[in-house]
Amino acid sequence: KVILICDSIGTNPFLTQMVDGLEKVKEANPGLTTTVVESKDTAVWEDNIRAAVTEGNDLIIVAGSAGTDPITTVANEFPEDATYVLIDAESPSENVKSISFKEQEGAYLIGMIAGLTNPTNKFGGVHANENQSSYKWRWGYMQGVMAVRDDVTEDDFIFNYTSSYTDAGKAKELALQQSAAGCGFINAASAVADFGTFEAAQEKKFYTSGQDEDRTDPSNPYIITSQLKDTGVVVEKVITEYLTGTFTTDNEKYGVKEGVI
Secondary structure (H helix, E strand, C coil), rough: EEEECCCCCCCHHHHHHHHHHHHHHHCCCCCCCEEECCCHHHHHHHHHHHHHHHHCEEEEECCCHHHHHHHHHHHHHHHCEEEEEEEECCCCCCCCEEECCCCHHHHHHHHHHHHHCCCCCCCCEEEECCCCCHHHHHHHHHHHHHCCCCCCCCCHHHEEEECCCCHHHHHHHHHHHHHHHCCCCEEEHHHHHHHHHHHHHHHHEEEEECCCCCCECCEECCCEEEEEHHHHHHHHHHHHHHHHHCCCCCCCEEEECCCCC
16 A cells, blocks of 8 residues: 655646656556545644554655655654655655755756856746755756856846745746846746746746746747656656565665656
């Protein structure tokens, strides 16, 4: 029995890819029982994970940083009752296998593309938040730009934050402000809210990039690339290793080399 516990899925590719990966493994292994539980409130994460243990799930996969403290607590409480995996965050518990990503590698490549295409020397970024976990996206992007543009310094970057993964209106407003400030390329990194940045790009004719799945679109030529973080591949890999007896509790980080970024 395998269970995936995550945030509200909606149209978030980070989560829909995981569900797709779960389904692929289930199709290949008819004896596998799979469940998806959405934690729509921060208060229910720990309850959901604890319930997954008491209901006899063998492999418990938790997605996202919101599950870090809850899975750590439950795994320390019931270390022998299940196998625990945390994706896209790191748990301090030795009972939890943590899988994180080298997003900075993809962000660096996005930055190189931005540097080679931007007709101005001003670069923008409309991102979801300014916390520590998002630093890799900004830093990689900046370094990639400066690797191909000698005329650009850190002072030539503008970053604003939607504080939301779904507020496309806020993303568009911030992108329009950055465009008015001279940004010829604006890196979109706020999940579903990115569609606001894309709309602004089409109106003001600046270049932009997507995240999580291929956002390039023939009807909007200003979205010129996307950085993919294929969480579905990771879910398939974890479950397959568990079923074949090759699973280890060692923490792992996946990037370009591993075919995930």
